[in-house]
Structure formats: C-alpha cells, structure tokens
Amino acid sequence: MTNVLDIQQLNVEFHNKSRNLQVLDNVSLTIKKGETVCLVGESGSGKTITSKAIMRLIDYEHGSITGGSITFNGQDIASMSSKKLLEIRGKKISMVFQEPMSAFDPVYTIGFQITETILKHDRVSKRKAWDKAINLLTRVGIPEPSYPNETISR
Incomplete structure (x- = not known):
C-alpha cells in the first residue's frame, strides 16, 4: 500500500x-x-x-x-x-x-467565513461561493449563515 x-x-x-x-x-x-x-x-x-x-x-x-x-x-x-x-x-x-467554538471568528457570520474559505481555494465568483456555503450549511442542518454563537446555541 x-x-x-x-x-x-x-x-x-x-x-x-x-x-x-x-x-x-x-x-x-x-x-x-x-x-x-x-x-x-x-x-x-x-x-x-x-x-x-x-x-x-x-x-x-x-x-x-x-x-x-x-x-x-x-x-x-x-x-x-x-x-x-x-x-x-x-x-x-x-x-x-x-474546540469547535474557536474555529470561527465571532465577529463574522459563519456564511461569510465559509465563503472566504471557498474563494481562497476555488476559482469561483463570490455569488457561487456564497451559494455553495449556504448549501453546505443547509446539509448540516444550519438554516441560515448566522454568527457562531447564535448557531451553536440553537
């Protein structure tokens, strides 16, 4: 192997x-x-x-x-x-x-932070990166791209 x-x-x-x-x-x-x-x-x-x-x-x-x-x-x-x-x-x-709570910056929404990561790694428009971020959040049961403390406490 x-x-x-x-x-x-x-x-x-x-x-x-x-x-x-x-x-x-x-x-x-x-x-x-x-x-x-x-x-x-x-x-x-x-x-x-x-x-x-x-x-x-x-x-x-x-x-x-x-x-x-x-x-x-x-x-x-x-x-x-x-x-x-x-x-x-x-x-x-x-x-x-x-510690998952330290993985996201509480100043920015989770959607924004995921979008920034996608833009860093993929050659896509901001709109496509945002749509992909929303899709990923939806797949794991997070209904909106809110702030980390709001998402975790639901």
Whole structure:
C-alpha cells in the first residue's frame, strides 16, 4: 500500500524573545492509504502540535520544524512553499480542531467565513461561493449563515 503520510524523526521548536523551546522530539509515524490513525496521549503530550506541524500551522505561532521530515502523498511538507501549502490545505489535507467554538471568528457570520474559505481555494465568483456555503450549511442542518454563537446555541 502507498503511504499517504510519512513522518520521520520530526522535531519542532517554538521561539520567543528569550529562548527556543523544543516541543516535539523524534516523532515518527506512517499512515497508509485506507488506514485510519488516532493520536492518543495525555494532555500536553504533543498530539495537537504534531497535527499542526503536519499542516505547517505552527508557522503562524512562532514554531518551526527543526528536524526530520513530513511527506504527504510524496510531497515534502516540511520544505513546501506557502503558496503550495495553500493549494493542498483544505482540499487534500485538513484538521478538525478540538474546540469547535474557536474555529470561527465571532465577529463574522459563519456564511461569510465559509465563503472566504471557498474563494481562497476555488476559482469561483463570490455569488457561487456564497451559494455553495449556504448549501453546505443547509446539509448540516444550519438554516441560515448566522454568527457562531447564535448557531451553536440553537
């Protein structure tokens, strides 16, 4: 079987003004096509950081991959350009965050935020992106593109 994801000896550090903090040390795992894998461990053991490193979301949190490799469908994620990452994030690889309430910005409607994501990934008009967002919301039982706190509390 083909490896979809191959992580070998992954090391991750976070940086601040005073020091660097190593948070992952030599993490390795492989996921083959058709497999389902769960990361299990105590709070603070590195599950979320590993997931964020795979998608290179740590780049936005003063983190960096300092060693090892991450290969997704034969492509080297660790050295991939930001532009190339945008092409695969959300379409070929994505993450469901543990706290769904923090996934949406409470200042904007869910419809607006989904529309913005569609526009970032698909070459469609704003109207088509909006229609697609409304369709997706309807499919999961959300009747209107309201604000996150209004939708969740229904």
